Amino acid sequence: MQVYERRLENIEELLAELVLLAEENAVLIVEGKRDIQALNRLGVKGHFEIATQRSLSNFCESIARLNEKVIILTDWDRRGNLLMLKMTKHFQSFGITPNTLLRERLMSIVQKEIKDVESLHTFVVKLRQATGHSTSEDGFVNEIR
Structure with missing residues (x-):
């Protein structure tokens, strides 16, 4: 049970960081x-970009013109890892060092239980249920008594 509590706590901290960075226009x-x-269902709202909709070079260049804060949250499968590495190189050529640390932390928290961002909400819900926490409609965690 303590393992689940710790994992949930780590994910909640990471999500809070994402929310703050999104509010800072990352x-x-x-x-x-x-x-x-x-x-979004986990409370992270902001400026999202989908990396798979156009050429990577043009994609990274257009984002680099607009913003210096870039967070890469690709999946942690083979394709997502390659995409992250390629985008990192492109962004660095435009003078931007993207944040990949949050992705790495997320990977270490979820370990091999999930391999993609889209499964994160379901994973967090299961962790909350296993630890006796629930989520209210406004996204806040409430302890079940």
Whole structure:
């Protein structure tokens, strides 16, 4: 039970960081619409961009012109890892170092239980149920008594 509590706590902290960065106009890069929906359901709202809709070079260049805060949240499967590496190189060529640390932390928290961002909401709900926490409609965590 303590393992689940710790994992939930770590994910909640990470989500809170994402919310703050999104409020500071960071661009959150994901692979698809379902990733955006999952993050929205977890309370993360902001400027999302989908990396798989046009050429990577043009995609990164257009974001680099607009913003210096870039967070890459691709899946942690083979395709997502390659995409993250390629985008990191492109952004660095435009003088931007994207934040990939949040993605790495997320990967270490969920370990091998899920492999993509779109499964994150379901995973968090299961963790909350396993630890005796629930989520109210406004997204806040309430302890079940």
